[in-house]
């Protein structure tokens with residue numbers, strides 16, 4: 001059994017589908033404040049995802065002695081390193097999609113396992129996303145249909161849903177896009193005897 005330090009329904013669904021035994025506890029981290037402080041320290045998108053994943057796992061690990069606690073986080077960066085957060089509202093989602101249109105961006109999907117307050121495993125997977133040129137009309141119809149579902153997703157897309165229509169190419173793991181680097185995690189859980197090898 002592991003403890004998932006997350007409120008993410010997508011992360012829960014990934015672990016459930018892979019038949020990883022887990023329970024989910026909310027990390028209770030003020031992510032915006034933590035993100036601001038870490039960015040002020042100069043962390044790039046990859047390091048930020050790693051640090052936030054560790055922070056969430058550490059926070060929950062204090063409450064569950066002896067447990068393997070998994071924290072995750074995802075950040076999005078443009079080719080010049082500019083980081084894009086989740087959309088604040090629908091108008092912001094339109095702005096983000098116009099920014100991503102016709103360009104490559106990267107998703108950094110981090111997972112950290114902490115036990116008794118000590119990080120014992122970590123993995124950050126980068127996925128290279130090529131967005132096709134999106135017309136304003138397409139963006140409007142896409143958000144009319146999808147905003148309520150994709151508002152929780154960094155990048156304003158659910159890759160397993162209509163989000164697939166945004167891309168001409170994806171280089172990396174779909175699991176990592178949906179919320180966590182699942183295959184490296186399963187490798188570790190087999191080594192630890194949580195899963196059958």
Ligand SMILES: Nc1nc2c(ncn2[C@H]2C[C@H](O)[C@@H](COP(=O)(O)OP(=O)(O)OP(=O)(O)O)O2)c(=O)[nH]1
Pocket residue numbers: 005006007008009010011027072073074075152153154157158159160163177178179
């Ligand atoms: N179903 C689905 N979810 C996605 C996709 N892309 C991103 N997400 C979700 C996974 C995460 O829940 C969320 C990324 O935001 P965060 O990494 O900050 O996690 P979140 O705040 O949702 O939960 P947590 O911090 O783990 O409690 O977006 C996708 O393509 N499909």
